[in-house]
Amino acid sequence: MELRIAHLYPDLLNLYGDRGNIIALQRRCTWRSIGCSVTDVSIGDVFDASRYDLVFMGGGQDHEQNLLHQDLIENKGPLIRQAVEDGLVFLCICGSYQLMGRYYEEQDGSRISGIGALDLWTQAKPKRLIGDLVARSDFLARQGRDPLLVGFENHSGRTWLGSSVQPLAIVERGFGNNGEDHGEGAIYKNTYCTYAHGSFLPKNPEMTDYLIETALKRRYPDMEPLKKLDNSYENNARKYLLSCK
Amino acid sequence: MRATVFIQPMKPWRRLRSGAAILAGRLTSRLLRLVGRAATALPGKLALTLAPGLLADLTAGRQVFLVTGTNGKTTTVRMLCRILEDQGRAVITNPSGANLDSGLTTTLLAHVPLLRQKAGRQAALVFEIDEAFFGKLAATIKPAFCLVTNFFRDQLDRFGELKHTRDLIAKGLRESQAQAILCADDSLCASLGRESRQAVYFGLAEGQLRQTPDQGGGESPFCVFCGSRYQYSGVAYGHLGLFRCPGCGFERPEPDLSFQSLALTERSVEVRFAFGGQAAETTIPVPGLHNAYNAAGALLAAVRAGIPLADAAASLSKTQAAFGRMERFAADGKEVCLILVKNPVGMERALDFVARANDVGAVMMLLNANDPDGRDVSWIWDVRFEEAMPAGPIGVSGVRCADLALRLRYAGKPSDELWVSPEHLALFDRCLALCPQGRCLYILPNYTPLLALRADLAPRYQLPEIWR
Numbered sequence: 001m002e003l004r005i006a007h008l009y010p011d012l013l014n015l016y017g018d019r020g021n022i023i024a025l026q027r028r029c030t031w032r033s034i035g036c037s038v039t040d041v042s043i044g045d046v047f048d049a050s051r052y053d054l055v056f057m058g059g060g061q062d063h064e065q066n067l068l069h070q071d072l073i074e075n076k077g078p079l080i081r082q083a084v085e086d087g088l089v090f091l092c093i094c095g096s097y098q099l100m101g102r103y104y105e106e107q108d109g110s111r112i113s114g115i116g117a118l119d120l121w122t123q124a125k126p127k128r129l130i131g132d133l134v135a136r137s138d139f140l141a142r143q144g145r146d147p148l149l150v151g152f153e154n155h156s157g158r159t160w161l162g163s164s165v166q167p168l169a170i171v172e173r174g175f176g177n178n179g180e181d182h183g184e185g186a187i188y189k190n191t192y193c194t195y196a197h198g199s200f201l202p203k204n205p206e207m208t209d210y211l212i213e214t215a216l217k218r219r220y221p222d223m224e225p226l227k228k229l230d231n232s233y234e235n236n237a238r239k240y241l242l243s244c245k
Numbered sequence: 246m247r248a249t250v251f252i253q254p255m256k257p258w259r260r261l262r263s264g265a266a267i268l269a270g271r272l273t274s275r276l277l278r279l280v281g282r283a284a285t286a287l288p289g290k291l292a293l294t295l296a297p298g299l300l301a302d303l304t305a306g307r308q309v310f311l312v313t314g315t316n317g318k319t320t321t322v323r324m325l326c327r328i329l330e331d332q333g334r335a336v337i338t339n340p341s342g343a344n345l346d347s348g349l350t351t352t353l354l355a356h357v358p359l360l361r362q363k364a365g366r367q368a369a370l371v372f373e374i375d376e377a378f379f380g381k382l383a384a385t386i387k388p389a390f391c392l393v394t395n396f397f398r399d400q401l402d403r404f405g406e407l408k409h410t411r412d413l414i415a416k417g418l419r420e421s422q423a424q425a426i427l428c429a430d431d432s433l434c435a436s437l438g439r440e441s442r443q444a445v446y447f448g449l450a451e452g453q454l455r456q457t458p459d460q461g462g463g464e465s466p467f468c469v470f471c472g473s474r475y476q477y478s479g480v481a482y483g484h485l486g487l488f489r490c491p492g493c494g495f496e497r498p499e500p501d502l503s504f505q506s507l508a509l510t511e512r513s514v515e516v517r518f519a520f521g522g523q524a525a526e527t528t529i530p531v532p533g534l535h536n537a538y539n540a541a542g543a544l545l546a547a548v549r550a551g552i553p554l555a556d557a558a559a560s561l562s563k564t565q566a567a568f569g570r571m572e573r574f575a576a577d578g579k580e581v582c583l584i585l586v587k588n589p590v591g592m593e594r595a596l597d598f599v600a601r602a603n604d605v606g607a608v609m610m611l612l613n614a615n616d617p618d619g620r621d622v623s624w625i626w627d628v629r630f631e632e633a634m635p636a637g638p639i640g641v642s643g644v645r646c647a648d649l650a651l652r653l654r655y656a657g658k659p660s661d662e663l664w665v666s667p668e669h670l671a672l673f674d675r676c677l678a679l680c681p682q683g684r685c686l687y688i689l690p691n692y693t694p695l696l697a698l699r700a701d702l703a704p705r706y707q708l709p710e711i712w713r
């Protein structure tokens with residue numbers, strides 16, 4: 001068994017330790033003797049969705065996001081929209097979460113178009129939303145997994161979800177999508193988006209395992225459930241964030 | 246009021262107002278000291294509230310050097326101060342950490358008597374400035390020289406963008422009209438040359454830049470002017486190297502002062518500097534290639550200020566490490582070396598340094614997430630621990646020790662070699678016990694755990710006061 005990961009724009013969308021998410025996916029596969037390959041797909045590279053089980057996109061600085069915008073929207077956009085509809089597993093964080101939506105509206109009112117894969121949109125505000133984030137996710141709870149997601153958010157965009165998109169989780173501490181409706185992140189089909197950047201997956205092992213299993217099951221429908229791992233290091237790191245008030 | 250305080254003529258009401266603010270600020274400093282509190286910011290803050298123009302008044306007509314950038318500010322300032330002091334100049338500098346307008350004003354308030362003396366007129370002011378406040382301060386203070394060390398990703402939860410930080414500094418350079426002293430090998434830093442009419446550059450000699458198979462560019466691989474990906478024909482570390490933009494032709498400028506590192510040891514770096522046909526060799530007792538860069542920056546600033554190259558280079562050999570910057574001290578027949586790490590490039594430099602050291606006896610790392618550290622610890626996932634993991638057990642402490650332990654675990658460190666505890670002193674004792682006699686315990690903390698651990702160790706090992 002092998003998990004085939006596409007890392008989109010790793011050289012441009014790499015803020016706040018986003019690489020940690022790839023490391024977590026790799027480690028948790030290899031600890032279970034599951035193969036794991038990571039293919040970097042950047043500007044000018046062909047994105048062939050059929051070759052991957054999971055697609056990861058991180059967040060970037062404005063300067064870098066501007067550089068990839070044309071390639072993302074014109075070349076990869078239609079393929080990404082189709083892959084999302086087909087149920088390929090995506091994890092998109094912060095900047096790329098915003099780019100998956102319809103548009104990003106700057107403070108001066110000008111709009112930057114998004115891929116439009118998900119019915120959501122973002123408006124920039126002067127005050128950045130920064131700090132630790134704890135949110136409760138129903139879909140993890142329904143599967144008997146630890147429902148609390150922890151992370152750190154840092155964004156000036158306020159994201160609003162259309163009716164076809166569900167929030168990933170409900171904020172218990174922090175701001176989430178917009179600081180108003182308590183929603184954090186987004187789910188649409190097998191696409192998962194969050195503002196919890198950086199080491200999101202390392203500190204949320206149940207979410208990581210859920211993504212690995214969901215991604216693998218599309219290609220290996222008869223696979224056994226994933227072996228349990230010792231999560232004591234992960235839980236110690238979570239404990240710190242969960243105990244702060 | 247004595248008119249000699251101010252060199253430039255001033256309206257009487259402004260002079261009066263400044264005078265009152267100086268009195269109030271100095272009184273506050275004295276009161277704070279009486280109750281045993283350090284006066285690094287509050288007196289200045291108060292004085293600036295009373296007289297917003299005070300900082301401009303106190304610095305007017307004096308030779309001011311501002312040092313900014315992400316890494317190496319404190320060490321660079323220390324080197325520059327040493328060079329100037331050896332020339333017989335009175336030097337006023339701010340303690341590291343007090344690098345906003347309030348900290349600078351507090352520092353100057355403490356030196357008002359000196360500034361009023363005749364010798365004080367020749368005093369050089371050498372200030373370390375926070376990157377985010379540089380623009381505002383440079384415009385107020387009107388420095389003669391601005392030295393920018395480098396741009397690495399640091400404290401992103403505050404600034405958001407390296408490019409943004411670069412633009413803030415660009416604005417300060419434009420408004421101050423200062424002479425810029427810039428790192429040629431850092432594309433973001435070198436790009437500031439367009440903002441200063443008389444920029445000069447320091448950089449590593451070309452022969453010393455490694456040819457690397459990868460593209461180079463590290464954290465800022467794309468041209469700041471046109472967005473094309475830089476091509477690198479040699480790399481020092483991180484994104485420092487021989488860059489060239491194929492899109493617009495922007496390339497690493499020819500350094501006015503170039504340097505070669507002749508020998509790197511655990512304790513020093515031996516450097517050969519070349520400037521305008523002259524050369525000077527010196528051994529700097531602050532090790533690491535990054536400190537050779539800091540030395541080159543300080544030296545170029547000094548030379549531009551009229552100090553002979555040979556004199557300035559000789560002064561560098563007498564510089565001691567600032568607290569926590571490769572600071573070494575003896576401990577029970579062993580040594581301890583404190584290496585402050587604040588960001589991914591800093592951590593990778595420290596890991597590289599430890600990997601090359603011949604005297605490693607044990608290693609400790611400490612991570613906090615207080616305001617001075619940056620509240621976001623995600624940056625540890627950008628550090629390539631996988632490629633430079635110290636051998637043997639690692640003591641892991643700090644408020645966020647669990648995050649750091651998780652990172653090291655995911656980098657492949659076995660759990661029986663991770664000694665994790667938030668009790669830094671007990672863990673220090675355990676690590677020092679592990680360290681063989683005659684060897685060195687290397688400690689890599691970020692900012693606030695460095696202060697906390699050092700404060701606990703200071704009485705035990707008679708460490709000098711942090712604020713000199």
Ligand SMILES: [Zn+2]
Nearest residue numbers: 468471490493
């Ligand atoms: Zn260019």
